[in-house]
Amino acid sequence: MSKKHILFVCLGNICRSPAAEAVMVAKLQGTKLDHLFGCDSAGIIGFHAGAKADPRMRKQAQVRGYLITSLSRQVRPEVDFDRFDLIVAMDDQNVRDLTKLTRSDSDRKKIVKMTDFSSDSRCDFVPDPYYGTIADFDLVLDILEQSCDGLVNFLTAKN
Ligand code: 4NP
Numbered sequence: 001m002s003k004k005h006i007l008f009v010c011l012g013n014i015c016r017s018p019a020a021e022a023v024m025v026a027k028l029q030g031t032k033l034d035h036l037f038g039c040d041s042a043g044i045i046g047f048h049a050g051a052k053a054d055p056r057m058r059k060q061a062q063v064r065g066y067l068i069t070s071l072s073r074q075v076r077p078e079v080d081f082d083r084f085d086l087i088v089a090m091d092d093q094n095v096r097d098l099t100k101l102t103r104s105d106s107d108r109k110k111i112v113k114m115t116d117f118s119s120d121s122r123c124d125f126v127p128d129p130y131y132g133t134i135a136d137f138d139l140v141l142d143i144l145e146q147s148c149d150g151l152v153n154f155l156t157a158k159n
Pocket of ligand 1: 010011012013014015016017047128129130
């Protein structure tokens with residue numbers, strides 16, 4: 001099987017998508033199939049480009065054993081829609097924004113939503129915690145852990 005590349009996308013690429021990337025990397029390591037997958041993350045906006053993830057997100061992730069090391073970058077449509085096999089958005093606005101950046105049907109088919117892979121039907125997006133409390137960051141991690149379990153199953157069951 002050829003290596004599959006997955007890009008996690010949120011608005012700023014400092015809270016949800018870098019956390020999704022770190023959780024997914026850890027979950028894949030648990031399957032021993034991590035060599036078959038590459039993970040990255042990016043933001044719809046480039047406002048925080050070059051910055052580390054939000055310290056609140058890094059701290060709450062670290063409590064659960066996840067190390068967030070990525071630096072923020074903006075989505076690069078001409079590169080990312082070619083380089084990545086799956087583009088995983090955190091909410092419906094991210095899906096709409098990404099869809100506007102697509103060049104073809106083939107690009108559009110790569111866009112999915114993180115919670116599509118969650119077994120909990122009550123959550124259908126990953127809420128933006130940026131203006132929220134620590135509990136909101138923990139909720140993001142709860143949703144990401146559950147969704148990444150589903151995404152790992154999806155990716156590994158097919159192969
Ligand atoms: P994220 O959270 O999309 O989960 O990284 C945000 C971070 C920054 C901003 C918005 C959302 N901002 O407007 O700067």
